[in-house]
Structures are given as structure tokens and as C-alpha cells.
Amino acid sequence: MQERTDWEAALPPEHPRLARSTGADAHAPEQVHLAFAGPSSYAVTWMTHPLDDPAAALAAEAALGETATSGGSGDAGLASRRLAAATAAAAAAQLRLGADALEAGAAADASLERRHRHRRRRGCRHVQAAAERSVVQYGLESGEYQHTVESPDTVGCYSSGSYLSGAIHRVIVGAGDEGPLPPNSTIFYRVGDPSQGWSREFSFKTAPLVGPDTLPYRLGVIGDLGQTDHSLSTLDHLTVSAPESILLTGDLSYADGYQPRWDTWVRMVENFTASMPWMYCVGNHEIELTDGVKDFVAYENRFYFPYRQSLSTSKLYYSYDVAGAHIIMLSSYSPYSPASEQYAWLMGDLAGVDRGRTPWLIVSYHAPWYNSNYAHQGEGDGMRESMEALLYQHGVDFIFAGHVHAYERNERVYQSLLDECAPVHINIGDGGNKEGPDKKYYQRPPYSAFREPSFGHGTLDLLDTTHAEWRWHRNQDSGPEDADFVSIFRNPDCKPQLDAVRQQAAAAAQQRRQQQAGVEEEAEAAELAAERHLPAEQQQLAAAAGQRPCFQPRSGGGWGGGGGGGLGRLLSNPDTVLWGLIGLNLGGFVMWRLNGPMMATHATVSIEGLRAGRAWTVLTSAFSHRDFGHLAANMLGLFFFGRDIGRLFGGRKLLALYLAGGALGSLAHCGWYYYKACQTGEGRYGRARWFGFTPSALGASAAVNAITVVDILLYPTRTILLYGIIPLPAALLGALWLFRDISGTLDGVGHIAHAGHLGGAATGLAFYLAYRRGMIRPRGW
Numbered sequence: 001m002q003e004r005t006d007w008e009a010a011l012p013p014e015h016p017r018l019a020r021s022t023g024a025d026a027h028a029p030e031q032v033h034l035a036f037a038g039p040s041s042y043a044v045t046w047m048t049h050p051l052d053d054p055a056a057a058l059a060a061e062a063a064l065g066e067t068a069t070s071g072g073s074g075d076a077g078l079a080s081r082r083l084a085a086a087t088a089a090a091a092a093a094q095l096r097l098g099a100d101a102l103e104a105g106a107a108a109d110a111s112l113e114r115r116h117r118h119r120r121r122r123g124c125r126h127v128q129a130a131a132e133r134s135v136v137q138y139g140l141e142s143g144e145y146q147h148t149v150e151s152p153d154t155v156g157c158y159s160s161g162s163y164l165s166g167a168i169h170r171v172i173v174g175a176g177d178e179g180p181l182p183p184n185s186t187i188f189y190r191v192g193d194p195s196q197g198w199s200r201e202f203s204f205k206t207a208p209l210v211g212p213d214t215l216p217y218r219l220g221v222i223g224d225l226g227q228t229d230h231s232l233s234t235l236d237h238l239t240v241s242a243p244e245s246i247l248l249t250g251d252l253s254y255a256d257g258y259q260p261r262w263d264t265w266v267r268m269v270e271n272f273t274a275s276m277p278w279m280y281c282v283g284n285h286e287i288e289l290t291d292g293v294k295d296f297v298a299y300e301n302r303f304y305f306p307y308r309q310s311l312s313t314s315k316l317y318y319s320y321d322v323a324g325a326h327i328i329m330l331s332s333y334s335p336y337s338p339a340s341e342q343y344a345w346l347m348g349d350l351a352g353v354d355r356g357r358t359p360w361l362i363v364s365y366h367a368p369w370y371n372s373n374y375a376h377q378g379e380g381d382g383m384r385e386s387m388e389a390l391l392y393q394h395g396v397d398f399i400f401a402g403h404v405h406a407y408e409r410n411e412r413v414y415q416s417l418l419d420e421c422a423p424v425h426i427n428i429g430d431g432g433n434k435e436g437p438d439k440k441y442y443q444r445p446p447y448s449a450f451r452e453p454s455f456g457h458g459t460l461d462l463l464d465t466t467h468a469e470w471r472w473h474r475n476q477d478s479g480p481e482d483a484d485f486v487s488i489f490r491n492p493d494c495k496p497q498l499d500a501v502r503q504q505a506a507a508a509a510q511q512r513r514q515q516q517a518g519v520e521e522e523a524e525a526a527e528l529a530a531e532r533h534l535p536a537e538q539q540q541l542a543a544a545a546g547q548r549p550c551f552q553p554r555s556g557g558g559w560g561g562g563g564g565g566g567l568g569r570l571l572s573n574p575d576t577v578l579w580g581l582i583g584l585n586l587g588g589f590v591m592w593r594l595n596g597p598m599m600a601t602h603a604t605v606s607i608e609g610l611r612a613g614r615a616w617t618v619l620t621s622a623f624s625h626r627d628f629g630h631l632a633a634n635m636l637g638l639f640f641f642g643r644d645i646g647r648l649f650g651g652r653k654l655l656a657l658y659l660a661g662g663a664l665g666s667l668a669h670c671g672w673y674y675y676k677a678c679q680t681g682e683g684r685y686g687r688a689r690w691f692g693f694t695p696s697a698l699g700a701s702a703a704v705n706a707i708t709v710v711d712i713l714l715y716p717t718r719t720i721l722l723y724g725i726i727p728l729p730a731a732l733l734g735a736l737w738l739f740r741d742i743s744g745t746l747d748g749v750g751h752i753a754h755a756g757h758l759g760g761a762a763t764g765l766a767f768y769l770a771y772r773r774g775m776i777r778p779r780g781w
Contacts, residue, residue, distance in 0.1 A: 046168075220244075223251065246277070282332075332380065407474075416445070
């Protein structure tokens, strides 16, 4: 069960660490942050709000040839509507936080809305026309700025709904005529426009030169930060740890589409982002699906990513070098199959890594591949299946992920097996977000070394070319204590054996399935023996043999239940179950050709058949197809969606879900017609049509619907090709199917058993809810 009991409202926008500085004017630089931009160069980004200055706004309109308006009653009405819309958006974002937090959040966001007058009537062209110059001054002594760098064409802006950002300024320092910044040096700098004013002074320490001789180096790692009191605690503890740069594994602000929350988040972290480079990995909360607005719009516009330097075509995946490490940031929310651009880029990037220059190889993405927490189970499986062998082949040392709001450190693991050549997987989505910690775990797998559902952060010390130390610090600890610590040594001579490991993983998986099946059969045999009051020694023999004592033994001989181990092994194999179900459906189709009347009697379900005592038809109808198109459509759905469910839950649960969906779908079909007969008396087509001669139903649609619903709920953002042509998110396609079946059921016309489909879908929903509550466990736990 994904158990989150400590939900906490985001800090109010007027909080001192989230609000703009008191008295700051429209041209005052804010939201300053650093990022690595290349060898000995850094990107400095900040924001101003020139349209908040009436004179600048009017000048921008004049420069664009527009007529300025006086802001009469029409403007006031528009302002009121904008304020109401912003307050409503804030309310929607706060729904889960309770009535008290909702009221406080709406009031606070309303005051924040007043800080964004530039949203009304204007666009990015006005921001850029009114923007100041983008200038950075820096030096090696406080207050002494020997170098000035200006970038005239780097003023950016973006809009989302009613929101219009301020002017986004960006300057690359260390890549121009000023020359590279000196390594291991403290740089004092300020940003702004000489004619409008400067920011306060900031400082940061430059990284050492890239190479094995420049270690040690301390990397800070956090994930799923948000903007709560817990977030502030994480940042304060991070200050004590004194990292030299930060890797954030995704889910930054939890703005979730309400763009002013990005402003408050960057203000909250400014003291940290202005004093060391922060590098980001994209998370699901950065997607921000909004009608008419490109995904990741805030994420891609506000922050700098050195993707071009690493030959990537996307800001969502890139790499960079620091000290003796090559760090790769991947996207869990971009295509990652071997045919994708991300996969092709990753192959090229890994092939170009010089382990003599950067001996440490680190990877980050958002959705974890190895996770024993109940939350977000299986969400990284597709990416792992696609990319794990590639990372293993190239000897990746560490993989950092977030998404799950808890901490977990895994040993070196590949294909779920301990392997000294594999990477260490660390899940650190415990930065302090508003959704609270994920507290419930499954039984610990062999590769899970340490786990705890607490907020905190981690540091990775790369001491030399082969020795590193990892520390995790929980927020509850008052001092710089190590809640988890491990020394890690890399073996440069480690040679991954992909074929051998794959065979070993397959053998181990088969052994686990056999052991699981044996345990279940042994327990069942012992229980049945006890129920039949067999002598104790016979109970032991039955349990040891894995037999079911289905009949009482007779004197002078006996009846045996036969061994169940072979069948148990078959049912534990999801591929066997999947192809078995497809085979039975094909057999049913053939039987319709050979003996149609017999199939009509025993493999279709109706009220008449149930009244006649043919109860088995609730199941046999789920394997019955008279039309080839019907069969083909259902078997394609069973194959594509059933593979996921079998892989995650195993063959037995796949079979159980199919049978339950088919049976409950049959009962829903009959129950709906019975209800209509009782409700309408004569019914649309007369009482004989509704009650005395209810249409029969057949087909695997209800059973396949149950499997499909579970798969869609597990992977709602997956793209599915409708009719093999139209790409749709899985959640949208599921909604369309649901609408079709609901409307078809209410209409009551046609040859499709829509009520049966809904019964199967309800079965899938119940299965998923049971899984989320821990009543159904994934395969192998």
C-alpha cells in the first residue's frame, strides 16, 4: 500500500524564504542559479520583472508600435477575472490538503498573484522589449570585479495559461574572451544591468579540473524537494554537509502547473543555487500537462542544461564532467526503447567516456529500477528492460533515482542479482515534498542494503579513482550524523559477462518461481490434510510430497490426489499462462466451427442458461469467439497487456485476474438485463426480450478489460497506438473505452455486451486497489 499519512501544505508564498525581498523593484535581479556549462565555464541565470515597472511597460508597447491603454474599468474587470482564475487554480492544486490549508493557500496565492501584473494584456515580446541588459561582473576578491561578461541575446520568457514569466537572463561565464575560470577558486560575482542596478554579491567555488588527479570531490544528492518545512530542513542540513555541487533527481518545485510556484521555489533555493552548481534530472512533476502548452515548459526555460555540449538533441537528457566523474542525466519520461533517440544518444555518450580521465561513471533518472517500497512499483521496469544491459556493459558505478518518497540503498545489482560489476542503485526521493514519506515496504529483497521512510539528503565523496564514500543524512538528526554510511570500491578490471549473467538471472528467476509454487502447495496440502483429520504422520507426508489428500485413504490401498508440483510450475510461469489462455481461445474458435450448437449451449452466458443450471458458462464464455475479428482484437489486447501483468505479478495472478474478469463480466451482463427487466416491466423490446429471452454473451472482452485496466492504472502515461496509428496516452484511451461502454450500456442497443465490459473493468479496478493496499503483491515478493 502506498501509505502517506504526513501530507503537508506547501509553504505560503509570503514566507520569508519564498517571497521577493522587501522593497525590491521590478528591475532587481532574483532567482539566481548556477549550472555547469562546459570545461571551467558556468551558466548564470536570473530573473527580473520589467513589466512590473509601468514606465518600462509603456516604453515596450511604444517600441512595438502598440497603443498604451489607460487601464479603465475594462482592465479592472479583466484583472478581477485573472485573480479569480488564479485563485481557482491554487484551490485545485491544494484540494488534497484539507479545508484549512485550502483557504490559507488560496489567500496566499491571491497575494502572490498581485505580484504578477505583467501577465495581463501582454506577452513575451513585451518582456523582451522592456528587459534590461544581461551582465555578470566577477572577481577573485569580494567587491573587486575585474571581469565583465555580457550576453545581449539571452533574455528569455515563457507563458503558460494566464501566467507570463519575468525576463529570464542567462550569461555563460568562462567560455568567452575572459577565458576559463581558474579551478578550485572562490569567485565573487553580481548580476544585473549597470543602468538599473545590481544584485547583492554572491560567491561560489569553481570545480577542479576534470581528471583523475583532481579528486577528492563531494557531490550532494537530493530528490523530490518541493517547498515545505521539510524542504527547508533538507536545505539547512545540506549546508552543513558542504557539497561542491548538487545532483537533483527530479520533482523540483511541485508547482504542478501553477507557475507562480516555480518563482517561489527558485527563491527558496537561491542561497544554495547561487553558491554552487545545481544540475537537474527531469521528474514527473516537471511534465505539467496543460492544454495548449508544451510539456516541461517551465523546466526547460528556467534552467540551463549543457545538452548541446554532450551532443544531445534534448534538454531532458544530457551529460557533463566534473572532477573525476562523468555524470549522465536520463529521462524516465522520454522514449527509451532501443529505437529511441535517447537510447542512441546514450550509446554514443557511453562509448565516448574516457575512464582514464573520468574513472567514475554516474547515472541519474527519476523512476527507480530497484525499489522495495510499495509506492510506484514497476514504474521503472520498462526503462530497466531497455537500458540496464547497456549501463552494465559500460561499468556504471552509481545510479541515483527519486520518485519514491523514501530512502533506499541497494547493493551492486544487475537483473535482480548481486553482481560485483554492477552499479549501486540509490533511491533518494526524500527531499521533503508536500506528499509526505512513503512508509510501507515489501519484504526486503537480497540486494536491498538499507531503507528508511524519512526525509533527508545524501553526499557522495569520490576520494580517489577507486574509492568512494556514500553518506545519507536524515532530517530528524540535529547534527551531521551518518544515518547510513558505506565505503565503495570500484574494480577497473571488472568485466561484465552479459550472457552469463542473463542465464544466471533466468535460472534464479525460475528457481524463485519454483520455490514460491512449492511453498504455496506445501501450505495448501497441510491445510487440507488438517481439515480431513488425517493422522499426524500422514499430514507430514502429504505436506512434504506437495500432495492434496483429496480423498480419504482406504484400508488396503488408497486414493491419492497426485503430485501438484508440475502444474504449480506451469502456472507460475507467466509466459506459459499467457500462451495457454491464447491457445484456449483459439480452441474455442475452432470448436464453433466444428460444433456450433454445442458451443451455443455451453459456451455462451445468459439468464436462461444460468436458470437451467449451466453455471459453468460464466467462465466458458470467456474463451468463446464465433467471429475471427472479435477473437483477433481480444487476443492482441491479451498479448500486449497480459505480458506486463504477468511480468509484474506472475502467471497465477494473471490467470486469476483473467478468470475473475470473465466471470464477473458475465454476471454483470446478466445482472444488467435482469435489472432492466425489473425496472421497466416490458423493457424497450418487450418483457420477453428483456427477461424471458435475454441476449447471450460470449468472448474474452471482459477478461481482457480487467487486465487492460490494471495495466493502464499502472502505466497511465504510456503511449498506445489506437488502431495501430493514432498515439494516445494510456489513461486517455482507457477513458474513451470507459465512455463507450457506459454509453453503450445505457443505450441498450447493439450486439456488444457493454455491461459485461464494465464488469471486467471493475474487476481490474478492484485488483489494482488491492495491489495498492498491499493485499496483492508483485511477483517475487
